[in-house]
Amino acid sequence: MSEALDDQWVVRGDHDEYATILFNEVMPDGYALNHPRHTLLLKTTQSLIVASREGPFAFTQSPKVLARVARSIIGFGAWCNMENIERFENVTPDDIARFVSLAATGYERTMQTVRRIQDATDALRSAVGVPVPLALALQHAGIPSNLRSKIPRALEAYYHMNYPLALETVSARTETKQTLTKGTLYQKFFPLDMLWQCRKSISSALVFEPFPAGVWSVAESLGKDNGHTKTMPVNVCFHILAAAVNWVTLGNALLRLMHETSRDPSKAEEACLQFSKRHANELCGVSLSTRKLGSPYIVHPKTACITYLPTAVYIIIAAFTARRDIEISKLSAGSVTGNSESGWWLKSYIAKTLRRDDFTPCPEIVKAAVCLMEKIGREVRQEHAISLLFVVPGDANNCSYRRCAIDINLFARLVQTPKVMIEEILTDWKFSPHQFRRAFAVLFVWRFEYANIGALSYQLRHFNIDMTLNYVRDAELSSLIGEEYHKLTLEKMRSYANGPEKPCGIFGNVLKKFIQRFRNTISMTDEAGLERKLVEFVEQRKLRLRATPWGYCGASGTPSNLRRAACQSVINPSRGITLDGVPDSTGSDEYLCARCHFHVTDSTREDHWVAKQKSMEQAARNAYTSELLRRAQMERSRVIRIFIQKNFNKE
DNA sequence: GCCTACGAGCTCTACATGTC
DNA sequence: GACATGTAGAGCTCGTAGGC
Numbered sequence: 306m307s308e309a310l311d312d313q314w315v316v317r318g319d320h321d322e323y324a325t326i327l328f329n330e331v332m333p334d335g336y337a338l339n340h341p342r343h344t345l346l347l348k349t350t351q352s353l354i355v356a357s358r359e360g361p362f363a364f365t366q367s368p369k370v371l372a373r374v375a376r377s378i379i380g381f382g383a384w385c386n387m388e389n390i391e392r393f394e395n396v397t398p399d400d401i402a403r404f405v406s407l408a409a410t411g412y413e414r415t416m417q418t419v420r421r422i423q424d425a426t427d428a429l430r431s432a433v434g435v436p437v438p439l440a441l442a443l444q445h446a447g448i449p450s451n452l453r454s455k456i457p458r459a460l461e462a463y464y465h466m467n468y469p470l471a472l473e474t475v476s477a478r479t480e481t482k483q484t485l486t487k488g489t490l491y492q493k494f495f496p497l498d499m500l501w502q503c504r505k506s507i508s509s510a511l512v513f514e515p516f517p518a519g520v521w522s523v524a525e526s527l528g529k530d531n532g533h534t535k536t537m538p539v540n541v542c543f544h545i546l547a548a549a550v551n552w553v554t555l556g557n558a559l560l561r562l563m564h565e566t567s568r569d570p571s572k573a574e575e576a577c578l579q580f581s582k583r584h585a586n587e588l589c590g591v592s593l594s595t596r597k598l599g600s601p602y603i604v605h606p607k608t609a610c611i612t613y614l615p616t617a618v619y620i621i622i623a624a625f626t627a628r629r630d631i632e633i634s635k636l637s638a639g640s641v642t643g644n645s646e647s648g649w650w651l652k653s654y655i656a657k658t659l660r661r662d663d664f665t666p667c668p669e670i671v672k673a674a675v676c677l678m679e680k681i682g683r684e685v686r687q688e689h690a691i692s693l694l695f696v697v698p699g700d701a702n703n704c705s706y707r708r709c710a711i712d713i714n715l716f717a718r719l720v721q722t723p724k725v726m727i728e729e730i731l732t733d734w735k736f737s738p739h740q741f742r743r744a745f746a747v748l749f750v751w752r753f754e755y756a757n758i759g760a761l762s763y764q765l766r767h768f769n770i771d772m773t774l775n776y777v778r779d780a781e782l783s784s785l786i787g788e789e790y791h792k793l794t795l796e797k798m799r800s801y802a803n804g805p806e807k808p809c810g811i812f813g814n815v816l817k818k819f820i821q822r823f824r825n826t827i828s829m830t831d832e833a834g835l836e837r838k839l840v841e842f843v844e845q846r847k848l849r850l851r852a853t854p855w856g857y858c859g860a861s862g863t864p865s866n867l868r869r870a871a872c873q874s875v876i877n878p879s880r881g882i883t884l885d886g887v888p889d890s891t892g893s894d895e896y897l898c899a900r901c902h903f904h905v906t907d908s909t910r911e912d913h914w915v916a917k918q919k920s921m922e923q924a925a926r927n928a929y930t931s932e933l934l935r936r937a938q939m940e941r942s943r944v945i946r947i948f949i950q951k952n953f954n955k956e
Numbered sequence: 957g958c959c960t961a962c963g964a965g966c967t968c969t970a971c972a973t974g975t976c
Numbered sequence: 977g978a979c980a981t982g983t984a985g986a987g988c989t990c991g992t993a994g995g996c
Binding site for chain 2: 520630739
C-alpha cells in the first residue's frame with residue numbers, strides 16, 4: 306500500500322494491479338471527506354481498508370475489492386452524515402434497518418437526491434439567479450457530479466425547477482428504479498458488518514451486530530435474483546464471426562496498406578480506394594480512406610489496423626476457445642504452439658478455477674489471429690521488452706504503447722451486424738465478451754447434440770460439471786437448439802422432396818413414402834403446396850432429425866420410440882438418453898443404426914459408410930486382433946456392407 | 957447458500973486529430 | 977488558429993459467473 310496522500314490512496318496488488326481510492330468525495334453537508342470535520346470517518350475508512358487486507362479480519366488482497374469496501378463505508382458514512390449521525394457509535398438498529406431497505410432501491414433513493422437538489426436549487430436561486438448551473442447545484446447538494454446517470458429523478462426535478470419548458474425532453478430519463486440484485490446488496494452490506502467485527506481496531510465502530518442472521522440473509526430478503534449472460538441470436542453470431550474471420554484473413558494485407566499509406570501520403574487515398582474495391586467482400590461493407598467522409602462505414606487504414614483488427618482477433622479467440630475476457634486480455638505473444646498435424650494449443654491464464662496457465666486446443670484460425678496480433682504489436686514489444694499480446698503503438702507525444710481498445714459493439718456496427726427485434730424495436734444487439742464463451746457452448750452442444758458434456762466442461766475449465774450443465778439446460782438455449790433442429794429437419798425434408806438427395810435407411814424409406822404420398826395428392830407444379838405439406842408433416846409429428854457422422858436420428862423421446870430404437874436395447878451397454886429425453890447418439894454407432902427403425906441417411910454420408918466398412922474389414926484381418934474381436938468385427942462389417950449395398954447400390 | 961472477483965455501462969476529463 | 981469531433985482512460989454503481 307502506498308503512503309497516504311491528501312486525497313487518495315493507491316492500493317497495489319499482484320501482477321501490477323492497482324486501484325485508486327479517492328478520499329475527496331463531497332459529503333451531503335458540502336464538505337469533502339478529507340476535510341478536518343470528517344476526520345473520524347476518513348480514519349475509520351482507512352483503518353477498515355487495512356483491516357480487510359492485513360490481520361485477523363483480512364479477507365482479500367485485491368485492490369479492486371478493497372476499493373469497493375472503501376466505497377461502501379464512505380457511502381454509509383455519507384448517509385449517516387445526511388441523517389446527522391456523526392459517529393458510527395450513534396447508529397441504532399433502526400438506522401441500519403432503514404439504511405438497508407433504502408440501499409436496496411439504489412443510490413438515488415438512499416441519498417434522497419431529489420429533495421437535496423431541490424433544496425440546493427432553492428438556496429442558490431437568490432444568489433446566482435435562474436437557471437442555476439447544474440454543476441453548482443450538484444456541488445451544493447453534495448452529490449458527486451459523476452453520478453448523474455444514477456439520479457434521473459433528481460435531474461428531472463432540477464430541470465423542472467430551472468428549465469420548465471424543457472421538461473418534456475428530460476422526462477424520458479425517469480424510470481422506476483428496480484431493486485438491486487442480491488449480489489450487489491451483499492457487497493454493499495458486508496463492509497457494514499466489518500464496522501462491528503473490527504470494532505477494536507477502528508476509530509469509530511458500531512456498538513451492536515448489524516446483521517445477526519448473516520449479511521447474506523438480509524441481502525437475499527431485499528435483493529432480486531441475478532440475471533445471466535444473454536445468448537446471441539444465431540444470425541448475429543454467425544455474421545460477426547464471419548466478419549471477424551474475414552478481417553483476420555485480410556489482416557496482413559491491411560497492415561501492408563497501412564505502412565504504404567504512411568510512407569507515401571500522396572498516394573494514400575488512391576491506394577485505399579483500390580484496396581476497398583479489391584477486398585469489398587472481405588471488408589464486410591467497410592471502405593478505407595485517409596479522409597474523413599462522414600460515413601460510419603469508412604475508416605482510416607491506421608484505425609482499421611490498430612483498433613478493428615485487434616477486435617477481430619479478440620472475437621476469434623473468444624469464440625473458438627471459449628476463454629474469458631480476462632484470460633484473453635492477459636495473453637502473451639507466442640501463446641499458440643503446435644502444428645497443423647497434431648493440432649494447435651493456446652496457452653492462457655485460466656481465471657476463477659485453475660488460476661494458472663494452461664493449454665486449450667484451438668483451430669488454425671486462432672493461430673492465424675494470434676500471429677496477426679503478434680505482428681501488429683511486434684515493434685512495441687521489442688522496444689519495451691514486454692510480452693503482452695494485445696498492445697499497439699501509443700500516441701506519439703504521450704505514451705509509447707498502450708493496450709488495445711477492444712470494442713466489440715463498435716466492430717459489430719462497422720461490419721453491419723444484423724439488427725434484432727427486442728420488445729418490438731429493431732435495435733443493435735449488445736455484445737459482451739462472455740457471450741462468445743456462451744456461444745461456444747451453444748455451438749458445441751448443437752453440433753454434438755448434448756454429447757460429451759465432460760469435454761465441454763474441460764474446455765470451459767469448470768471444476769463442477771453442474772456449472773456446465775447450467776449452460777446447456779438454460780431454457781433460452783434449449784429453445785434455440787430446438788429451433789435449429791426444426792430448421793435442419795425442414796431443410797432435409799425439402800432436399801429429399803426436391804432432390805438431388807434421396808433418403809435411405811429404414812426411417813429414410815418411411816419419409817420417402819410420405820413425400821411420394823404428398824406428391825400424389827397435389828399438383829406436380831404446386832411447390833407451395835408441397836412446402837405446406839412438409840411443414841405440416843414436420844410440425845404435426847414433431848419430427849426432429851439430429852445429425853450423426855453417418856446420418857440422422859429421427860427417434861423422439863416417447864416410450865414407444867425409446868423401446869424400439871436399436872441403440873436403446875438392453876444389450877447395448879453404451880445406451881443413453883440426452884438431456885431432452887431422446888436417444889443419445891453418442892451411445893450408438895453405424896452397426897446399430899443400420900438396423901434401426903429411426904435411422905435416415907443419404908448420399909452425403911455415403912463416403913463415411915464405405916470408409917467405415919473398409920476400416921472394420923482391415924481391423925478384422927489384423928493379425929494382432931483376438932479371435933473374439935475378429936468375429937465381432939466381421940459380423941459388424943457384414944451388416945454395414947449389406948446396408949451399403951441396399952441403400953447406396955454398391956457392391 | 958454464501959461469497960469472491962470480476963465485467964457492463966455510464967459519465968467526465970484530457971488530449972489528439974480533423975475541418976474550416 | 978479556432979472550433980468541432982473523436983477517443984482513451986479513469987471513477988462510479990450495479991450486474992454476473994462461478995467456487996466451495
